Amino acid sequence: MQLQGKKIILGVTGSIAAYKAAYLLRGLIKQGAEVQVVMTPYAKEFISPLTLSSLSGKPALNSFFVASDGQWNSHVDLGLWANLMVIAPATAATIGKMANGICDNLLITTYLSAKCPVMVAPAMDLDMFQHPSTKRNIELLRSYGNLIIEPASGELASGLIGKGRMQEPDTIISKIIDFFAEKKKLLNRTYLVTAGPTHEKIDPVRYIGNYSSGKMGFAIAEHLANLGAKVILVTGPVAIQCRNSNINRIDVVLAVEMLEKCLKHFEACNGAIMVAAVADFAPIITETKKIKRTSGNYFIELRPNPDIAASLGKIKLDNQILVGFALETDDEELNAIAKMEKKNLDFIVLNSLRDSGSGFQYDTNRIKILDKNGIVQAFDLKQKSEVAVDIVNKLIEMEGGITERF
Numbered sequence: 001m002q003l004q005g006k007k008i009i010l011g012v013t014g015s016i017a018a019y020k021a022a023y024l025l026r027g028l029i030k031q032g033a034e035v036q037v038v039m040t041p042y043a044k045e046f047i048s049p050l051t052l053s054s055l056s057g058k059p060a061l062n063s064f065f066v067a068s069d070g071q072w073n074s075h076v077d078l079g080l081w082a083n084l085m086v087i088a089p090a091t092a093a094t095i096g097k098m099a100n101g102i103c104d105n106l107l108i109t110t111y112l113s114a115k116c117p118v119m120v121a122p123a124m125d126l127d128m129f130q131h132p133s134t135k136r137n138i139e140l141l142r143s144y145g146n147l148i149i150e151p152a153s154g155e156l157a158s159g160l161i162g163k164g165r166m167q168e169p170d171t172i173i174s175k176i177i178d179f180f181a182e183k184k185k186l187l188n189r190t191y192l193v194t195a196g197p198t199h200e201k202i203d204p205v206r207y208i209g210n211y212s213s214g215k216m217g218f219a220i221a222e223h224l225a226n227l228g229a230k231v232i233l234v235t236g237p238v239a240i241q242c243r244n245s246n247i248n249r250i251d252v253v254l255a256v257e258m259l260e261k262c263l264k265h266f267e268a269c270n271g272a273i274m275v276a277a278v279a280d281f282a283p284i285i286t287e288t289k290k291i292k293r294t295s296g297n298y299f300i301e302l303r304p305n306p307d308i309a310a311s312l313g314k315i316k317l318d319n320q321i322l323v324g325f326a327l328e329t330d331d332e333e334l335n336a337i338a339k340m341e342k343k344n345l346d347f348i349v350l351n352s353l354r355d356s357g358s359g360f361q362y363d364t365n366r367i368k369i370l371d372k373n374g375i376v377q378a379f380d381l382k383q384k385s386e387v388a389v390d391i392v393n394k395l396i397e398m399e400g401g402i403t404e405r406f
C-alpha cells in the first residue's frame with residue numbers, strides 16, 4: 001500500500017487506450033489511493049462511467065452539472081482536494097486544450113484549477129504524436145511544470161507501428177509511487193535561491209538592469225520544492241509566478257536589498273543557489289526627479305554593488321552548500337573556476353553565451369558543472385526544468401547523501 005492516504009484525480013479522455021484506465025484505477029486503489037475520476041465527454045464513448053465509478057467507489061464525473069437534479073461539480077474544489085492529477089490516456093486534443101487553456105469540459109477546468117502536480121500520459125497515433133503542433137503543446141505542458149509520461153513504441157490501434165501508445169498501467173503506477181517517494185527526498189531541508197535581474201535606479205522612471213528572465217532560478221526553486229524542501233526565493237523583478245506553496249517568494253529590486261534578504265535567511269538554510277544576474281554597478285545617486293533631456297552628453301557615476309555570492313561564501317559553514325552560476329563569453333572554464341574559488345563556492349554552473357538556445361530569456365539551457373574537486377560535467381541542451389533537475393542532483397550528490405548526514 002504505497003499510496004495510502006494519497007488523493008488522486010484520474011483524468012480519462014477519448015482514446016482507445018481509455019480501457020486501460022480501468023486497470024490503472026484498480027492498481028491505484030489497490031495501493032491505497034483515493035481516486036476521483038474525471039472524464040471528458042468523448043471518453044464516455046470508449047469506457048462506461050459506471051465501470052470507473054464502480055472501481056473508484058465515487059461517481060465518475062464527466063460534466064459541469066447534472067441537468068436532472070441540478071448537481072454542480074466544482075472543478076475548484078477538485079483542484080484543491082488532490083495531491084496529484086494524472087491524465088491517462090491524454091489525447092492530442094486534450095493536450096492541446098491544456099496547453100492553451102481551452103476550458104470546454106470539466107477535465108480542463110479541473111486541470112486549470114489544480115494546485116497539485118500534474119502527470120500526463122499521451123496516447124495517440126504516431127503521426128499525431130510527431131506533429132509539430134503536438135510537440136509544441138507537450139513542450140508547453142512541460143514548461144508549466146507538468147510531468148510527461150512518454151508514450152511507448154509498438155503496435156498502435158491504427159495498425160501502424162511507432163511511438164504513441166500509452167504506457168502500461170503498471171509503469172504509470174510505479175512512476176506515481178516514485179513521484180511521491182521523490183517528494184520526500186528533501187523534506188525538512190531549506191534552500192535559498194536567488195533569481196532574476198536587479199534593477200538599479202537612475203531616476204523615478206529609469207534603471208540599469210539586464211535581460212535575465214528569472215526562468216532558471218524559478219525552475220530550480222520549483223524542483224527543490226517538488227522534492228519536499230522549503231525554498232526561500234529572493235527574486236528581482238520578473239514576470240513569472242511560483243507554483244509550489246513550499247516556496248517563500250521575497251521580491252526585491254536592488255542588489256543591496258537582495259543581499260540584505262540573503263544575509264537574513266542564509267544561516268537557517270542548508271545551502272544556497274545563486275542564480276540571479278545581479279547588476280555589477282549601481283548609480284551613486286538616484287535622482288528624485290526625472291532627468292531631463294539635454295543637448296550635451298550625460299554621465300552617470302556608478303559604484304560597484306556588493307557581491308552577494310562572495311558575501312555568503314565568507315560566512316558559510318562546512319555543512320552548507322553554496323552554488324553559483326557563471327555566464328561567460330571567453331575562457332569559459334578558466335573564468336568559471338576562478339569565480340568558484342574567489343566566491344568559495346562548492347560548484348559552479350557554467351553557461352556559455354556562445355551556445356545557441358542557452359542563457360537569458362530562452363526556455364532551454366546548455367550547462368557545464370565544475371566542482372571544487374576538479375570534476376567537470378557537460379550536459380546537453382535541455383529545457384530549464386530539466387537543467388534544474390541536473391543541478392539539484394549535483395547538489396544532493398555534493399551533500400554526500402542526505403540520509404547519511406541528517
Ligand code: CTP
Nearest residue numbers: 274275276278305306307308309324325326327
Ligand atoms: N553574483 C552575486 N552578486 C553579484 C554578482 C554576482 O551573487 N553582485 C553571483 C551570481 O548570482 C552568480 C555568480 O555570482 O551565481 C557569478 O556571477 P557573474 O555575473 O557571472 O560574475 P561576476 O562576479 O559579476 O563577474 P563578471 O560579471 O565580472 O564576470
